[in-house]
Amino acid sequence: MAPAIRYEHIKTCKQSGARLGRVHTPHGVIETPTFMPVGTQATVKTMSPEELKAMDAQIILSNTYHLFLRPGHDIIREAGGLHKFMNWDRPILTDSGGFQVFSLSEMRKISEEGVHFRSHLNGDKKFLSPEVAMEVQNSLGSDIMMAFDECPPFPAEYEYVKKSLERTSRWAERCLEAHARPHDQGLFAIVQGGMHEDLRKQSAADLTSMDFPGYAIGGLSVGEPKHLMYEVLDYTVPLLPTNKPRYLMGVGSPDALIEGSIRGVDMFDCVLPTRIARNGTTMTSQGRLVVRNANYASDFGPLDPACDCYTCRNYSRAYLRHLIKADETFGLRLTTYHNLHFLIQLMRNVRQAIMDDRLLDFRDEFFEQYGLHDN
Numbered sequence: 001m002a003p004a005i006r007y008e009h010i011k012t013c014k015q016s017g018a019r020l021g022r023v024h025t026p027h028g029v030i031e032t033p034t035f036m037p038v039g040t041q042a043t044v045k046t047m048s049p050e051e052l053k054a055m056d057a058q059i060i061l062s063n064t065y066h067l068f069l070r071p072g073h074d075i076i077r078e079a080g081g082l083h084k085f086m087n088w089d090r091p092i093l094t095d096s097g098g099f100q101v102f103s104l105s106e107m108r109k110i111s112e113e114g115v116h117f118r119s120h121l122n123g124d125k126k127f128l129s130p131e132v133a134m135e136v137q138n139s140l141g142s143d144i145m146m147a148f149d150e151c152p153p154f155p156a157e158y159e160y161v162k163k164s165l166e167r168t169s170r171w172a173e174r175c176l177e178a179h180a181r182p183h184d185q186g187l188f189a190i191v192q193g194g195m196h197e198d199l200r201k202q203s204a205a206d207l208t209s210m211d212f213p214g215y216a217i218g219g220l221s222v223g224e225p226k227h228l229m230y231e232v233l234d235y236t237v238p239l240l241p242t243n244k245p246r247y248l249m250g251v252g253s254p255d256a257l258i259e260g261s262i263r264g265v266d267m268f269d270c271v272l273p274t275r276i277a278r279n280g281t282t283m284t285s286q287g288r289l290v291v292r293n294a295n296y297a298s299d300f301g302p303l304d305p306a307c308d309c310y311t312c313r314n315y316s317r318a319y320l321r322h323l324i325k326a327d328e329t330f331g332l333r334l335t336t337y338h339n340l341h342f343l344i345q346l347m348r349n350v351r352q353a354i355m356d357d358r359l360l361d362f363r364d365e366f367f368e369q370y371g372l373h374d375n
């Protein structure tokens with residue numbers, strides 16, 4: 001029986017060391033490096049599966065924490081799993097809920113057993129643990145499941161980060177033991193260790209000794225300066241096996257996607273493109289453009305002249321500004337469509353630059369155009 005998840009290395013960029021690859025999953029192949037749209041509550045906000053396919057989204061994310069609280073994983077299991085429930089037949093990755101408990105819920109108490117917390121929806125007492133997180137993800141039937149981990153806050157005391165990563169390693173072992181369907185659901189471990197090289201080494205050693213089909217780098221994009229995140233990547237990525245996918249969690253600004261790819265990361269996710277779209281902020285080839293600003297009131301040109309997406313081919317900045325100001329849902333859909341298309345197109349260009357052995361040149365050109373001179 002073929003393993004649920006297999007990484008195929010295609011080529012390493014001679015100029016940057018970045019890698020081109022494919023992740024094979026039960027629901028299809030993912031070309032990497034790739035950006036994964038986030039669909040927290042079993043939908044990528046305002047987008048239909050057909051629109052996500054039109055922009056060539058190869059995999060989407062959903063979330064144990066949110067679906068556990070609403071509608072409940074039993075309902076989704078009875079529906080035949082998340083693919084059926086949301087009518088998405090391509091790969092799905094689900095986060096394990098640990099991160100969201102700490103970023104969303106109140107009254108939480110963490111122990112060796114797991115995390116007790118109150119639902120952010122109605123205050124009900126809830127409990128998540130490695131075993132519960134695995135049961136929920138098993139019910140969802142995601143192609144890639146994440147181990148239940150703790151993402152320490154930033155900044156955090158060295159001793160706290162050390163104790164936390166050691167517990168996360170013990171939790172990873174419990175996730176492996178609780179894994180019901182290893183042949184059709186791949187389980188990724190999450191490397192922690194904060195901003196400390198020795199702790200990152202310890203976490204990576206613990207987890208790679210348990211031989212997971214893929215590894216995520218957690219504990220980053222939690223408020224630390226970008227240069228510090230890149231520094232941690234510089235010494236953490238080389239600790240991971242070259243024949244397994246590497247997923248940098250919660251990272252998605254254009255510059256970070258390029259810098260992460262250069263450092264050997266294969267998969268990225270972030271809520272940015274959908275979240276900023278809701279207040280009319282868009283990512284264009286000339287940098288960020290807040291289309292709700294008054295100076296676009298009678299600008300009848302496309303949002304991004306260099307973009308060929310549905311929004312940019314059919315609507316003007318003036319129209320988008322009007323819709324956003326009028327709080328019209330269609331405006332939200334059009335800016336979301338463009339932002340997701342922009343990041344998916346960016347990763348297509350990154351893959352092409354790796355093929356052409358010129359990702360560092362591509363970074364310089366992109367930063368110049370996008371207005372990131374000082375980085």
Ligand SMILES: CNc1nc2c(CCNCc3ccccc3)c3nc(N)[nH]c(=O)c3cc2[nH]1
Pocket residue numbers: 038039040061062063094095096097098099146149150151190217218219220221222249250251269270271
């Ligand atoms: C934004 N910065 C950031 N995000 C992080 C996440 C969540 C990644 N996004 C997953 C998601 C999936 C579906 C819906 C919404 C979100 C993490 N997740 C885990 N498990 N562990 C982390 O260390 C960790 C660190 C992060 N930093």
Ligand SMILES: [Zn+2]
Pocket residue numbers: 303304307308309310311312313338341
């Ligand atoms: Zn566009």
